[in-house]
Amino acid sequence: MKNITRFISIALLGIIVAVGITPITALADASTGDTSYTYNLDYWGDVQDSPDFYTVSKVFTSSELGLDVKLKAPEGLFSYGDLLYVCDTGNNRIIELKRVSSEKFDVLRIIDSFKGDPNSTFNAPSDIAISEEGNYFIADRGNGRILKLDPDFNLILTFDKPVDNTLDPSITFQPNKIVIDTAERVYCIATGINKGLIKYEPDGTFSGFVGATKVTYDFLDYIWKKFATQAQRAQMENFVPTEYDNVYMDHEGFVYACTGAVTREDLRAEKADAVRKINLMGNDILVRNGEWPIYGDIHMGSGGGYEGPSYFSDVTVFTNDIFVCLDRNRGRCFGYDDQGHLVFAFGGNGNMDGYFRRPVAIEHYNHDLYVLDTLDCAITVFVPTEFGALVYDAIDKFDQGDYTASGESWERVMQLNGNYDLAYIGIGRSYLRQERYKEAMDYFEVKYDDENYSKAFKQYRKEWVEDHIAVIVIVLLAMFLIPMGIGKVRSIKHEIDTADIFNT
Amino acid sequence: MVSSLTKKETWSEYWRSLKFAFYCMTHPVDGFWDLTHEHRGTYAAANTILIATLIVRLAKLRFTSFLFLQVYWEELNIFLYLASVLFPLALWVIGNWALTTLFDGKGKLGQVYMATCYGLIPYPVIQFPLMLLSNVVTVEEGQFYSVLSALSLVYAAILIVSAMGQIHEFSAGKNLLFTVASLFAMLVQVFILTIFFSMISQGVLYFISLVREFLFRL
Numbered sequence: 001m002k003n004i005t006r007f008i009s010i011a012l013l014g015i016i017v018a019v020g021i022t023p024i025t026a027l028a029d030a031s032t033g034d035t036s037y038t039y040n041l042d043y044w045g046d047v048q049d050s051p052d053f054y055t056v057s058k059v060f061t062s063s064e065l066g067l068d069v070k071l072k073a074p075e076g077l078f079s080y081g082d083l084l085y086v087c088d089t090g091n092n093r094i095i096e097l098k099r100v101s102s103e104k105f106d107v108l109r110i111i112d113s114f115k116g117d118p119n120s121t122f123n124a125p126s127d128i129a130i131s132e133e134g135n136y137f138i139a140d141r142g143n144g145r146i147l148k149l150d151p152d153f154n155l156i157l158t159f160d161k162p163v164d165n166t167l168d169p170s171i172t173f174q175p176n177k178i179v180i181d182t183a184e185r186v187y188c189i190a191t192g193i194n195k196g197l198i199k200y201e202p203d204g205t206f207s208g209f210v211g212a213t214k215v216t217y218d219f220l221d222y223i224w225k226k227f228a229t230q231a232q233r234a235q236m237e238n239f240v241p242t243e244y245d246n247v248y249m250d251h252e253g254f255v256y257a258c259t260g261a262v263t264r265e266d267l268r269a270e271k272a273d274a275v276r277k278i279n280l281m282g283n284d285i286l287v288r289n290g291e292w293p294i295y296g297d298i299h300m301g302s303g304g305g306y307e308g309p310s311y312f313s314d315v316t317v318f319t320n321d322i323f324v325c326l327d328r329n330r331g332r333c334f335g336y337d338d339q340g341h342l343v344f345a346f347g348g349n350g351n352m353d354g355y356f357r358r359p360v361a362i363e364h365y366n367h368d369l370y371v372l373d374t375l376d377c378a379i380t381v382f383v384p385t386e387f388g389a390l391v392y393d394a395i396d397k398f399d400q401g402d403y404t405a406s407g408e409s410w411e412r413v414m415q416l417n418g419n420y421d422l423a424y425i426g427i428g429r430s431y432l433r434q435e436r437y438k439e440a441m442d443y444f445e446v447k448y449d450d451e452n453y454s455k456a457f458k459q460y461r462k463e464w465v466e467d468h469i470a471v472i473v474i475v476l477l478a479m480f481l482i483p484m485g486i487g488k489v490r491s492i493k494h495e496i497d498t499a500d501i502f503n504t
Numbered sequence: 505m506v507s508s509l510t511k512k513e514t515w516s517e518y519w520r521s522l523k524f525a526f527y528c529m530t531h532p533v534d535g536f537w538d539l540t541h542e543h544r545g546t547y548a549a550a551n552t553i554l555i556a557t558l559i560v561r562l563a564k565l566r567f568t569s570f571l572f573l574q575v576y577w578e579e580l581n582i583f584l585y586l587a588s589v590l591f592p593l594a595l596w597v598i599g600n601w602a603l604t605t606l607f608d609g610k611g612k613l614g615q616v617y618m619a620t621c622y623g624l625i626p627y628p629v630i631q632f633p634l635m636l637l638s639n640v641v642t643v644e645e646g647q648f649y650s651v652l653s654a655l656s657l658v659y660a661a662i663l664i665v666s667a668m669g670q671i672h673e674f675s676a677g678k679n680l681l682f683t684v685a686s687l688f689a690m691l692v693q694v695f696i697l698t699i700f701f702s703m704i705s706q707g708v709l710y711f712i713s714l715v716r717e718f719l720f721r722l
Contacts, residue, residue: 044576450571454642461640 037354038346040420041292043448047299048419053344053391054333054369054382056354057102061378065097065107071377076127076139076177077314077361077370083108084363084370085128086379092122094138102368102383116155119143129180129249137180139188144173146186146200159186162198162206179249187247187255194243196282197257210282211257213241213272242272246361250317254279258325260311267295267309274312275325290340296327297345306330306349314362316369320395324362324369331356333369333382341422343391354380367392387416394426403433421447432456437463521546525553525625532663536670539622540615547614550621554593556628558586564631569638572649592690596620599689600668604682609672619671623664630656 036049062070072090079085084097084105093112097105113120123142130136135156136149146159161173174191175198181187186200187210196212225233244257255278266272274295277286292298296310310327317323321338332347348355361372367389369382384392394409407430414423428443429452437460444453465472508514524544528535539545562582565575597620601613611619634652641649668686669679 043574445570448570448574450643453571454644458642461642 037348038344040345041298041342042419042421043291045292045298050344050420051387051417052385053335053346053388055385057368057381057383059353059378059380060105061376065095065105067095067107071095073374074372074377075360075374076125077363077372077379078128078130079363079365079370080130082365084365084379085130086372087125087128089124089126089141092124092142094122094125094128099365102381105379111153114147114149114153114155117158126175127177129178131180131184132182133184135184137178137186139175139178141174141176141191144175146175146178146188148184148204157204159188159200159204159206162200164206166195167193177244177246179247179255181249181253187249189244189247189257192243194241196241197244197247197255197278211255211276211278211284212282213244213259213276245312246314248315248317248323250277250321250323251319254285256315256317256323258312258315260313260328262295262309264300264309267293274310275315275323286340287338288340290336290342292342294325294336294340296325296332296334297330304349310334313360316362316364318364318367320392320399322392322395324364326359326362326371328359331359333362333371337395337422343422344388351376354382356380387413390416391422394423398426398429403430406430407434425449425452428452428456435459518546518548520544521549522552525549525622526629528622528667529625529629529659529663532666533670536619536622536663536667539619539667540611540671545618545622547618550618553625553628554621557624558589560628560631560635561589562586564635567639568635569641571641571643571646572638572653593620595690595693596686599693600682600686603685603689604668604672604674607682609674609682611668611671615671616668619667620664623667624660626656626659626663630659 038050038052038054039047040050042048058064069091071086071088074086075089076087077084078087082099084099086095086097088095091112093110095107096109096111098108099105112122122138122140124140125138126141127139128136134151136147136151136153138147138149140147144161147155148157148159150156159175161167171192175188176191177189179187184202186198188198188200190198194212196209199207199210201207242259242261244259245261246258248256250256256275257278258275260274262272262274267274270293273284273286275286276284279285286294288294296312300307300309306329308329310325310332311329312325313328314326315323322335322343324333324335326333327347330347331349332345334345335343337343346354349357351357356371356373357375358373359371360374363370363372367384371380371382372378373380390409390413394406394413397403397409398406407427410423410426410430413420414427417423424443424447428440428447428449431437431440431443432452432455437456440456441453441460444450444456521544524535524539528539562585564573565580565585597613597617600620601609601611601616603609604611604616630652634649634656638649665679665683668674668683669676672679672682674682
């Protein structure tokens, strides 16, 4: 008897365990479905899977390029026409590549020295830029100088540590990233100098700092700091402007500067910016009309061992004003349009093609992207997919004023990706320009674009009132006249009823 | 009870008391005095106003233009959304009655409820036309909407405060004092409820783990 009860209870327990486990395993299977390689954010900030916007054409490592000495910790990338310059920082040289196709690059030259200076070799060159006259500007970081070389690598000028009273004299000058404008003015980011971009005149004189980030601090922090001891104060973070990580000079001469040294709290409170577009005055003129702020991932969970906000290590700007930011933290590329809407986001950390370990530089050629990974010592070449090419086509046609064709391209984008908000708004804007207001309103309403909806609705309302003006007048008149008429009839009736003539 | 529904007087009384809500809207002092002291208000009318408020609040979600109200339907729980009106209302009525009854308040619990519901009348009356209006304005003209929308809430708040003063026969100063005290009473109730529910769940968890342990040792 005792055995039977025991048997039954064990059997029951077995059933309970079996029933309990099945749903758990089913759940585990469902939860492994990660987000896709490419994604976008919708109006609500939900991540929407997307077809690939860019696809890897080829990954170039030292062996693919046929280099005898392998790349070592390369840091800088510069695209100039169909030439691509790679700063092989660890090997103190610069490699000049010529693009044959997106799947073939030839090594043209390996630049490791120049003429006209006793110290004619580089020491950890970290960036290169080429002016319109064809002069080379090289950030020779280890030697603490920026070199200006003519096309035959003869030294023209050296830009040294800026002479400025506000600068700590003990600091070693380490020019890290440089950009050149059309007049050969040099804008430089140097390690440890956080006053903004160092600006040199074409003749080599230092002319000031531009575009420093604003210092923000809480009043509470300030008071707290007043009471803290020296040791405590050293422990606290300083109220200093953040240093930029990289710069890019766009085709109009605006400097895009990005930084990763920002906290999640500052980004969310809009106290700090991950990217800035700096004009000649040093003011930030980046348009931020998107639903979501421009700092990469808005969901900063600690998935896969990576946490915190995106760390923008480089930025590049297409001629259609779409700019692509490179996130070193999660190995992703974020493309934003001229209004600040997220166009695409893709990538991840890993060893597969299209994934990165420590991406540090991004450049573009037409709409292709080059991404340099400093740990993998590899350049990944991305080309737009059909989907990506259609989006660019639609944007370019709209900018050219061909609204019908732009609308058609957006329609095809929508067929490829029904979760792509920009497609709906693009179709709506195309209808709006074609004066088909009702259709435009429908598309804007679907994706909550209130500004454009209001523009379309204003015109639609105007047309509607013009078409129905007769009905509106009649209704308005009726609203006044009928009650007035009833009142009049009643008062006449009342007068008749109470008239003396009938009572006598 | 049911037989009274067929009588014509019942319905005319109901309509009269419902129309009286509009009198209260324009005469916040006289109206609410008469509401209880002259028996001009009925529970039926109070319930109707409350239901109208809830319906308008729900209808707004669907029929307000997306320019002013964007609804994330995936996360919307209609019952929680209705509770966002009903729960504070219940806390207010109980908290207000519990306090004022200790300090010479003349209103009964039911009267507090009735007067509060009558005080809600600006919400459906203003919000319903506003909901329709929102569909024929653009974003630039949206200021009308936001101002009127805020007005309906402020109006209702003023009516409720005034109503409490009248039904409890309080002076203006005492009324304000007890309004603030009632708000604190609401907080205290939330606190007690939170403790209550966490205690209950702890208690239930205790027995659950006991049973688990028992099954494990078996």
